[in-house]
Amino acid sequence: AAMDAATDGEQRRLLSIPKEGERVIAPTRRPDGTLRKEIRIRAGYVPQDEVAIYQSKGALMKKSGPDVTPGYDPALDAKPKTKAAKRNERRKEKRHQMNTDIADMFSMVLP
Known part of the structure; x- marks a missing residue:
């Protein structure tokens, strides 16, 4: 039983050390005085609200290109x-x- 307690304490200590690239948000206190669990953020994780919205190739081309039809020259169409x-x-x-x-x-x- 004493051996189990020693390994249990050692495991807790190892869990509290974040791995390379991991982040840990410290526990926060609730209004009633109890503590919330610390939040572990894995390496490379990007929160959903920070992920860029996907845009298709067609939408990107439409955005970047000019607003006139290819081959159309408005200067030739302008009447004196x-x-x-x-x-x-x-x-x-x-x-x-x-x-x-x-x-x-x-x-x-x-x-």
């Missing part, structure tokens, strides 16, 4: 503006400028 389009753009800019000028005048008159 017509005279009417240019004139309308100038009118729009003039109207916008006039509105900002009027707003500035009102802000000077009204405190």
Whole structure:
């Protein structure tokens, strides 16, 4: 019986020494005063919430590539503006400028 106690104590001591790469989280105390068991983390273990989410090759290619169809050149597709389009753009800019000028005048008159 004495021999069993000696080997039992020796086994406990050996268990408390972590192996290479293992980690041990110390026991914590519960609100009622009792202790929780220490947590042993094996070498190479990665917690589930730290594991990267798997992405397929297709998803990675879709993410990394440009958003246009291969062989499509948007510069060739762009049409030059017509005279009417240019004139309308100038009118729009003039109207916008006039509105900002009027707003500035009102802000000077009204405190």
